[in-house]
Amino acid sequence: MSKEHNNSTAITPLFSAEAIENRIREIGKAISVDFAFATSASPLLLIVVLKGAFIFAADLVRTITIPCTVDFIHASSYGSGKISSGNVTIKHNLAIEGRHILLVEDIIDTGLTIQQIEAELMTMKPASISICTLLDKPETRKHPVVARYRGFIVPNAFIVGYGIDFNEQYRGLPALGKLDS
Numbered sequence: 001m002s003k004e005h006n007n008s009t010a011i012t013p014l015f016s017a018e019a020i021e022n023r024i025r026e027i028g029k030a031i032s033v034d035f036a037f038a039t040s041a042s043p044l045l046l047i048v049v050l051k052g053a054f055i056f057a058a059d060l061v062r063t064i065t066i067p068c069t070v071d072f073i074h075a076s077s078y079g080s081g082k083i084s085s086g087n088v089t090i091k092h093n094l095a096i097e098g099r100h101i102l103l104v105e106d107i108i109d110t111g112l113t114i115q116q117i118e119a120e121l122m123t124m125k126p127a128s129i130s131i132c133t134l135l136d137k138p139e140t141r142k143h144p145v146v147a148r149y150r151g152f153i154v155p156n157a158f159i160v161g162y163g164i165d166f167n168e169q170y171r172g173l174p175a176l177g178k179l180d181s
């Protein structure tokens with residue numbers, strides 16, 4: 001990732017495409033071991049939190065070697081800009097009763113989004129829910145959620161790239177960086 005993007009906003013590189021690829025391979029292996037009991041009759045269900053986790057999930061699913069299926073849930077807490085609205089809007093059309101769920105998220109910050117998604121999914125009687133996040137910001141946690149799998153711990157900064165946006169921009173950057181204010 002170049003330091004300058006669009007000649008206007010500076011992005012400080014954090015994790016290269018190669019570092020992300022290597023870490024995801026490790027996570028995919030761990031998931032495949034932990035859910036080795038999954039079968040094609042009873043596959044692991046990856047529920048991808050849109051939009052930010054779409055690239056992470058696309059790469060992750062290709063490293064998982066056990067039977068799994070993929071579905072999506074849409075959650076948004078940021079309106080436009082960098083300030084979370086504090087209201088999480090969740091949209092989905094899922095049937096998950098009796099399924100082992102892996103929730104695939106881009107970033108856990110305060111924990112509000114994933115906590116609300118988990119609470120809503122729990123009402124639908126899954127067999128289990130585990131959380132997999134690409135990035136974790138433990139410093140800013142306000143809601144007690146724990147990710148079973150996490151790619152990288154990041155400081156309290158605004159991250160973009162690799163599917164993660166600022167006002168819908170930067171999702172296509174192959175690496176992760178910090179948007180300088």
Ligand code: 5GP
Pocket residue numbers: 052077078084105106107108109110111112113114157158159160164165166
């Ligand atoms: P939480 O509800 O945990 O506070 O926030 C989770 C959501 O906020 C993430 O799924 C992500 O969409 C957004 N978010 C949190 N931190 C960042 C960040 O550093 N950059 C971007 N682009 N989004 C973030």
